[in-house]
Amino acid sequence: MRIACVAVPELELQALVRADPELAGRPLAVVDGRAGRRTQEVTELMMATVGAPVAVARAGGGGGGVATVTSVGGRAAVPVVARAAAPGLVTRVRAVSEAAYAAGVRAGLTVAQARAIWPSLEVRPADAVQIAAARAALGDVGLSFAPKVEVEGAEAFLEIGDLGRLFQSEREIALGLAARARAVGLSARVGIAASKGLARLAAWAGDVEDGRPRGESLRVVAPGQEAAFVADLPVALLRPSPAVHEALERWGIRRCRDLGALPIKEVALRLGNEGERLHRLARGQSDEPLRAQPPEATIEEGVSLDFAIYELESLAFVLRGLLDRLLERLQGRSLACAALTLRLQIEHRGHDVREVPLAAPTRETATLLELVRLHVARRPPEAGIVGVTLVAHPARVRGSQLDLFCPAGPAPDRLAQTVARLEALVGEGAVGAPRPVDTYRDEAIAIAPYRPPAPSPLPPSGGETARGREREGVAATDVARQPLARGPEEGCLALRRFRPALEVEVLMDGGRVPRALSGSDLSAQVVVAAGPYRVRGEWWAAGGFARDYWDVHASDGTLYRMFCDPAGRWFVEGYYD
Amino acid sequence: MTEYVELRCHSAFSFLDGASQPEDLVERAAELGYRALALTDRDGFYGAPRFYQAAKRLAAARAPEAVARPSKKIGDAAAGGGEQESLKSWPLKPILGAELSLEGGVQLLVLVERREGYRNLSRLLTQVRLDAAGPRGGKVAPVLPRALLAANVEGLVALTGGLEGAIGRALAAGDGAGAELALSELVELFGAGNVYVELQRHFDADEELRNRELLRLAARAGLPLVATNDVRYGRPEDHRLHDVLTCARHQMTVDEIGRRLLPSHERYLKAPAEMAALFRDVPEAMRTTCAVAERCAFTLADLGYQFPDYPTDGETVQEHLERLTWECARERFRPRTSKGGRKVFCLARI
Numbered sequence: 001m002r003i004a005c006v007a008v009p010e011l012e013l014q015a016l017v018r019a020d021p022e023l024a025g026r027p028l029a030v031v032d033g034r035a036g037r038r039t040q041e042v043t044e045l046m047m048a049t050v051g052a053p054v055a056v057a058r059a060g061g062g063g064g065g066v067a068t069v070t071s072v073g074g075r076a077a078v079p080v081v082a083r084a085a086a087p088g089l090v091t092r093v094r095a096v097s098e099a100a101y102a103a104g105v106r107a108g109l110t111v112a113q114a115r116a117i118w119p120s121l122e123v124r125p126a127d128a129v130q131i132a133a134a135r136a137a138l139g140d141v142g143l144s145f146a147p148k149v150e151v152e153g154a155e156a157f158l159e160i161g162d163l164g165r166l167f168q169s170e171r172e173i174a175l176g177l178a179a180r181a182r183a184v185g186l187s188a189r190v191g192i193a194a195s196k197g198l199a200r201l202a203a204w205a206g207d208v209e210d211g212r213p214r215g216e217s218l219r220v221v222a223p224g225q226e227a228a229f230v231a232d233l234p235v236a237l238l239r240p241s242p243a244v245h246e247a248l249e250r251w252g253i254r255r256c257r258d259l260g261a262l263p264i265k266e267v268a269l270r271l272g273n274e275g276e277r278l279h280r281l282a283r284g285q286s287d288e289p290l291r292a293q294p295p296e297a298t299i300e301e302g303v304s305l306d307f308a309i310y311e312l313e314s315l316a317f318v319l320r321g322l323l324d325r326l327l328e329r330l331q332g333r334s335l336a337c338a339a340l341t342l343r344l345q346i347e348h349r350g351h352d353v354r355e356v357p358l359a360a361p362t363r364e365t366a367t368l369l370e371l372v373r374l375h376v377a378r379r380p381p382e383a384g385i386v387g388v389t390l391v392a393h394p395a396r397v398r399g400s401q402l403d404l405f406c407p408a409g410p411a412p413d414r415l416a417q418t419v420a421r422l423e424a425l426v427g428e429g430a431v432g433a434p435r436p437v438d439t440y441r442d443e444a445i446a447i448a449p450y451r452p453p454a455p456s457p458l459p460p461s462g463g464e465t466a467r468g469r470e471r472e473g474v475a476a477t478d479v480a481r482q483p484l485a486r487g488p489e490e491g492c493l494a495l496r497r498f499r500p501a502l503e504v505e506v507l508m509d510g511g512r513v514p515r516a517l518s519g520s521d522l523s524a525q526v527v528v529a530a531g532p533y534r535v536r537g538e539w540w541a542a543g544g545f546a547r548d549y550w551d552v553h554a555s556d557g558t559l560y561r562m563f564c565d566p567a568g569r570w571f572v573e574g575y576y577d
Numbered sequence: 578m579t580e581y582v583e584l585r586c587h588s589a590f591s592f593l594d595g596a597s598q599p600e601d602l603v604e605r606a607a608e609l610g611y612r613a614l615a616l617t618d619r620d621g622f623y624g625a626p627r628f629y630q631a632a633k634r635l636a637a638a639r640a641p642e643a644v645a646r647p648s649k650k651i652g653d654a655a656a657g658g659g660e661q662e663s664l665k666s667w668p669l670k671p672i673l674g675a676e677l678s679l680e681g682g683v684q685l686l687v688l689v690e691r692r693e694g695y696r697n698l699s700r701l702l703t704q705v706r707l708d709a710a711g712p713r714g715g716k717v718a719p720v721l722p723r724a725l726l727a728a729n730v731e732g733l734v735a736l737t738g739g740l741e742g743a744i745g746r747a748l749a750a751g752d753g754a755g756a757e758l759a760l761s762e763l764v765e766l767f768g769a770g771n772v773y774v775e776l777q778r779h780f781d782a783d784e785e786l787r788n789r790e791l792l793r794l795a796a797r798a799g800l801p802l803v804a805t806n807d808v809r810y811g812r813p814e815d816h817r818l819h820d821v822l823t824c825a826r827h828q829m830t831v832d833e834i835g836r837r838l839l840p841s842h843e844r845y846l847k848a849p850a851e852m853a854a855l856f857r858d859v860p861e862a863m864r865t866t867c868a869v870a871e872r873c874a875f876t877l878a879d880l881g882y883q884f885p886d887y888p889t890d891g892e893t894v895q896e897h898l899e900r901l902t903w904e905c906a907r908e909r910f911r912p913r914t915s916k917g918g919r920k921v922f923c924l925a926r927i
Binding site for chain 2: 437438439440530531532533534535536537539540548549551
């Protein structure tokens with residue numbers, strides 16, 4: 001069995017950079033989520049007070065609730081005391097970028113200490129949504145290569161035994177995995193070995209500076225070379241527990257070679273099961289199983305915003321980034337977005353969840369962005385948006401059969417976009433194909449989603465071929481346009497309906513038959529009248545309807561259809577032609 | 578005063594297609610001044626006893642002595658041996674009939690004219706119901722074979738029907754020749770004197786077009802016209818109940834039912850004057866309703882056992898019985914004894 005490990009160093013940090021690519025290359029520190037946000041609030045408070053462009057929040061007394069804020073950045077330092085809303089203002093750095101690390105900022109420092117080292121340090125709170133999305137993206141990297149993938153922390157393991165037919169060497173596989181990870185916004189280290197534990201070691205080994213992995217790396221441990229590969233690695237890479245690590249340090253064991261040279265029974269006696277496991281690993285032996293997880297039914301990308309968004313354009317900017325990442329993940333798995341759920345976290349008001357219907361599965365960012373944008377524009381949120389999550393429901397892309405004799409119809413996704421634009425103009429539910437409703441109210445129609453007409457049926461069979469018709473001088477397209485049968489409606493009167501019906505005044509004779517009608521647009525004597533034709537119904541709905549219809553031949557030569565409602569009001573519903 | 582008799586009326590015994598109980602129909606008809614009413618439930622007589630009892634109670638309320646003293650006269654053999662009931666003998670004469678489901682979903686309305694007709698119609702309905710018993714105790718829609726109908730038409734009067742009749746169906750499909758053929762088949766089956774061309778008016782444009790064709794067909798065939806209102810409920814306000822029953826029949830909600838409901842709410846028992854206004858251009862159709870009601874003499878009062886005629890040589894039955902009794906008594910109890918005297922006394926009591 002050959003296992004590949006795709007490991008993402010500093011996943012929390014990479015998740016931030018993935019969501020905001022502008023942070024790449026800049027000195028950045030990730031702090032605890034809640035504390036980080038509180039630090040930000042205090043910084044804002046100070047900025048409002050002092051007006052300094054850059055500020056440092058320094059906790060006073062380790063959680064006493066009072067912070068001393070000092071402005072810096074070219075202006076005289078003005079001590080300001082800000083009262084925090086809650087205790088625990090001491091926030092510590094959890095991860096730092098390469099630039100910040102190079103400047104001396106280390107994980108474990110407080111924000112104040114870190115900023116003291118690098119005043120322009122970007123401090124961002126860890127975002128659970130972004131981290132979860134980055135982890136899921138890491139799983140997608142594996143799924144784009146193999147069906148059996150296990151994601152564990154910041155590592156994804158996949159079985160690559162069957163990929164030999166697609167790739168010439170395992171190094172190519174490793175290169176492909178790294179490139180795929182890069183495509184979804186992650187910088188990954190790839191290791192390939194005979195087992196899960198060894199693949200992990202291969203991924204994390206090498207390019208380490210002060211115990212910190214540097215950038216991407218690829219390492220393939222050839223079969224039979226496992227013991228030799230592991231021998232020179234530090235035992236810290238085996239990830240011993242602190243107690244075991246301390247014991248090993250005390251024994252002077254720093255390399256796997258030293259650990260592997262110890263008698264396993266003695267190690268097991270002193271360090272227990274963990275010691276035995278580490279010993280086996282240090283000898284290049286690992287039987288840790290791969291626990292494949294089923295792929296998730298939906299693909300989710302989200303972001304928590306530091307400041308509330310009120311403008312649609314700002315939201316569109318955020319949405320574009322989310323969609324790019326979402327579609328990149330879909331593309332990696334050869335899937336398309338069949339439906340989209342937009343979840344907006346509204347300031348102080350919970351979530352606003354919206355389903356964005358799609359006419360057909362698509363992977364076009366512009367189309368999806370336009371649809372989501374129109375959807376939000378149609379019904380803007382009631383308050384500022386402080387979090388956005390997009391959930392894609394994936395589906396396989398299916399090709400559609402085109403017709404030889406008919407032009408191709410509009411692309412389904414483009415059509416959906418057009419319909420959405422029209423809906424934004426005329427209102428929701430007002431765009432579509434009219435559909436008759438099963439009711440006695442003749443004017444009633446329903447709007448069904450528009451579907452482009454199906455391709456015309458193929459020409460009749462029976463030996464008649466398109467080529468034969470062409471010989472007879474009939475173009476194939478002409479044949480396809482010919483009606484197959486005469487419609488039953490031929491020879492019938494058509495009613496041209498006024499929407500809404502025109503209200504008129506009607507003069508009745510003694511026999512309660514209309515004799516004249518007059519309205520704003522028409523006035524005529526009734527020559528012949530037929531009726532009343534009575535229609536009643538829907539009494540269970542509000543009001544229902546009750547009408548007495550008349551067909552009248554007016555003196556202007558027109559045959560009108562009129563009705564009288566229970567209130568005695570007359571309306572001209574239309575005219576026949 | 579305008580005379581009109583409703584000859585097509587469903588009660589609640591037309592399952593889910595009638596919204597009024599027979600008693601309510603009788604009461605409403607009496608309020609409107611009807612002198613007769615036909616109960617024509619679909620494929621059954623189930624409502625007939627209650628219909629008859631309601632009419633009888635009405636008669637008792639109007640003229641108690643008429644009910645206490647039966648108007649039957651043994652030996653009145655008019656109209657096929659049954660009792661001849663004129664409209665005058667009932668305040669509201671209960672006429673019997675039924676709507677028969679024929680092959681192809683076509684409905685045919687028949688009214689019982691005389692006792693033989695009642696027997697034939699009972700036989701038809703019984704057979705239809707037996708045939709409708711499906712496997713495993715289930716039921717299928719009853720369908721009356723035309724051959725069976727042809728063998729049992731004596732004593733029955735047929736009305737051509739509305740949209741659900743064979744002629745109405747053909748006319749709705751624009752098949753005038755088919756309608757004419759269906760009418761001729763009906764005449765051949767029942768006889769020219771027993772078929773009436775039925776006109777209905779519910780303020781429906783299509784129905785009016787069919788009526789024009791029916792008028793033409795009736796004139797060509799020389800058949801009488803008769804007006805009906807195809808009643809499904811007694812009072813106008815009962816249309817809601819009928820709509821709900823229609824929904825139940827189709828197993829749908831009111832929002833789903835759509836045009837399966839009747840388009841207007843006109844299927845109630847209308848006052849004779851209202852019907853006369855509707856049919857003012859064909860008054861003979863109104864008059865014919867009374868003629869048909871007069872003709873349909875049979876009521877459930879005639880269901881009792883009828884003794885056979887006995888030759889009495891010009892004597893009345895009573896005289897004949899007394900004479901025979903005395904002759905036999907003299908022969909057996911000669912000389913005359915007190916026991917014989919008691920027999921004579923008993924005879925007098927009889």
